[in-house]
Each structure stands twice: as structure tokens, then as C-alpha cells.
Amino acid sequence: MPKVLIVEDDPAMAALLERGLTDEGYEVTRVDNGVEALIQATTGEFSAAAIDVMLPEMNGFEICRHLRNQGNLLPVLLLTARDSVDDRVFGLDSGADDYLTKPFAFVELSARIRALVRRDSATPKQxxxxxxxxxxxxxxxxxxxxxxxxxxxxxxxxxxxxxxxxxxxxxxxxxxxxxxxxxxxxxxxxxxxxxxxxxxxxxxxxxxxxxxxxxxxxxxxxxxxxx
Missing domain, CATH: 1.10.10.10 (Winged helix-like DNA-binding domain superfamily/Winged helix DNA-binding domain)
Incomplete structure (x- = not known):
């Protein structure tokens, strides 16, 4: 069963994502701040992570940079209400694999997560x-x-x-x-x-x-x- 990390400080949004992804067969771990997210991402074995940009303690961009600086290739989908081209480019340059702006349909988020999980399973290890x-x-x-x-x-x-x-x-x-x-x-x-x-x-x-x-x-x- 693929494991997905959800990092979202809005309880209603986090619950919606957790319930939806669990129903689709993922094992979900949910945290609500950047520091705990980084701890989970570096100590757990996840197939993908959906991370909100605006988080307490450490934002999504910073989490991505820390992960990539450590050589951690965890596939990351950033979630944010900031939809300018500069914000998207900044997020991708921080190391995110994909970028989804709010509001979004759950079916689209689900499709993005599936794509990241497929890419993770196919990543060459040599x-x-x-x-x-x-x-x-x-x-x-x-x-x-x-x-x-x-x-x-x-x-x-x-x-x-x-x-x-x-x-x-x-x-x-x-x-x-x-x-x-x-x-x-x-x-x-x-x-x-x-x-x-x-x-x-x-x-x-x-x-x-x-x-x-x-x-x-x-x-x-x-x-x-x-x-």
C-alpha cells in the first residue's frame, strides 16, 4: 500500500484529503506544521507528499529545499492559493515535483498523486x-x-x-x-x-x-x- 504524507494546517482541508486518499487505498500520515513535516519526510518511507505552502514554523518551499539539499527524492506536490507564474516557478525551483493551486477538485489532486507515486516506483536506483x-x-x-x-x-x-x-x-x-x-x-x-x-x-x-x-x-x- 503506497504511503502518502499530507501537510496541511487547515483541519477541514486536511481531513478531506486524508479521507479521500484513504478511500483510494493509500496509507495516509497527516501533520499540520512544517517542522513535523520535515521530520516525517526524512524518517518515514513515503511514495509522495502533498504539502501546503503556507504553514506554521516552516513553509512548503523551505521543506522542499531542505529535502533536496539532503538528497531526499520524495515526490512533492505543493498546494497553494498563490497562483502567479513567479510563485509556481519558485516552488518548482525549490525542488517540488508538481504544483496545484487552490481551490482544486479532489479528482485532480488524486490524479497528480497517482502520477507522483508511479514516478517514484519507476525511479531508477542505480x-x-x-x-x-x-x-x-x-x-x-x-x-x-x-x-x-x-x-x-x-x-x-x-x-x-x-x-x-x-x-x-x-x-x-x-x-x-x-x-x-x-x-x-x-x-x-x-x-x-x-x-x-x-x-x-x-x-x-x-x-x-x-x-x-x-x-x-x-x-x-x-x-x-x-x-
């Missing part, structure tokens, strides 16, 4: 190697010839997706689904922005790992040192 590049997926660490390649969580996720399909074209839509968890309310050009970040960080290493642009479609990662 060390990936492409030429001189190594990706330690569980630890969210990248290195080239043993030298650390410092990446944000989103940059690492993007590199992992491209590396997993090295030599293939990965579309912007596929990248948004894999890295950001959704194509809704997200400007697809954010993919181009993060590809630029990756290229800039890869350049000093002269590793032979390149990210090529497939015009109008997406990107492809290649190892130029491979024969």
Missing part, C-alpha cells in the same frame, strides 16, 4: 554512466572523472532524463513531464533555460558530453568521445 559522466541517482550527485559536477535538483533531474536516453531526441513535453511533473501552467521555454544552465556547467570539464538542440522538438545528449 549509478548511471555515460562516457566520463557518472550520475548517482539516489544521492542526486553528478561527477565527471571523479570530480564533482555541482547541479541543482532540477538540473540533475534534467541531466538524468537526457542521459537515460542518450543518443535519442527527448521532446520538451517529455522533459516537462519527467522533470517538472506536468505541462500545465509551465512555460515550455523553462526547459531551454535549464539546458543552458547545464551546458554552462558542463563546458569547463571538457568531458565530451554535449547536449544538442533538435530544432522545434527538444534535445539530445551525446558522448563525443565514444567510438
Amino acid at each position: 549509478l548511471m554512466r555515460i562516457g566520463h559522466l557518472s550520475l548517482d541517482v539516489p544521492a542526486v550527485r553528478a561527477s565527471i572523472d571523479g570530480k564533482s559536477l555541482p547541479l541543482s535538483t532540477k538540473e540533475f533531474s534534467l541531466l538524468r532524463v537526457l542521459a537515460a536516453r542518450a543518443g535519442e531526441t527527448v521532446t520538451r513535453t517529455e522533459i516537462l513531464e519527467e522533470v517538472w511533473g506536468t505541462t500545465r501552467h509551465i512555460d515550455p521555454t523553462i526547459v531551454d533555460q535549464y539546458v543552458r544552465y547545464l551546458r554552462k556547467k558542463l563546458q569547463p570539464f571538457e568531458s565530451g558530453i554535449t547536449i544538442g538542440t533538435v530544432r522545434g522538438t527538444g534535445y539530445t545528449l551525446s558522448d563525443d568521445t565514444a567510438e
Whole structure:
């Protein structure tokens, strides 16, 4: 039975989410503040978490940042009434996998949770190697010839997706689904922005790992040192 963490300080909303997800077969743990949420997320084994942004003691953005800084890959759905583009981008850049604005229909939240649980169960648990590049997926660490390649969580996720399909074209839509968890309310050009970040960080290493642009479609990662 998948375990889901609910972090919501509104008792009525928390009860609604707990009841609905329990009825759908999840084992639900419910807390109402950011500190307790971080404790549960770091000590428990959850398949996904639905976390309200506005919480006492520690907000949802801070929880996400702490988790990702610890290398914790718990899939996180942020819930908030703040629906500006800047807020959504800030939430995703904090390490959230998805973002849902209030008010929302429970069926949509349920669908988002199912998607996160599926992604969690399919997350690769091994060390990936492409030429001189190594990706330690569980630890969210990248290195080239043993030298650390410092990446944000989103940059690492993007590199992992491209590396997993090295030599293939990965579309912007596929990248948004894999890295950001959704194509809704997200400007697809954010993919181009993060590809630029990756290229800039890869350049000093002269590793032979390149990210090529497939015009109008997406990107492809290649190892130029491979024969």
C-alpha cells in the first residue's frame, strides 16, 4: 500500500484529503506544521507528499529545499492559493515535483498523486554512466572523472532524463513531464533555460558530453568521445 504524507494546517482541508486518499487505498500520515513535516519526510518511507505552502514554523518551499539539499527524492506536490507564474516557478525551483493551486477538485489532486507515486516506483536506483559522466541517482550527485559536477535538483533531474536516453531526441513535453511533473501552467521555454544552465556547467570539464538542440522538438545528449 503506497504511503502518502499530507501537510496541511487547515483541519477541514486536511481531513478531506486524508479521507479521500484513504478511500483510494493509500496509507495516509497527516501533520499540520512544517517542522513535523520535515521530520516525517526524512524518517518515514513515503511514495509522495502533498504539502501546503503556507504553514506554521516552516513553509512548503523551505521543506522542499531542505529535502533536496539532503538528497531526499520524495515526490512533492505543493498546494497553494498563490497562483502567479513567479510563485509556481519558485516552488518548482525549490525542488517540488508538481504544483496545484487552490481551490482544486479532489479528482485532480488524486490524479497528480497517482502520477507522483508511479514516478517514484519507476525511479531508477542505480549509478548511471555515460562516457566520463557518472550520475548517482539516489544521492542526486553528478561527477565527471571523479570530480564533482555541482547541479541543482532540477538540473540533475534534467541531466538524468537526457542521459537515460542518450543518443535519442527527448521532446520538451517529455522533459516537462519527467522533470517538472506536468505541462500545465509551465512555460515550455523553462526547459531551454535549464539546458543552458547545464551546458554552462558542463563546458569547463571538457568531458565530451554535449547536449544538442533538435530544432522545434527538444534535445539530445551525446558522448563525443565514444567510438
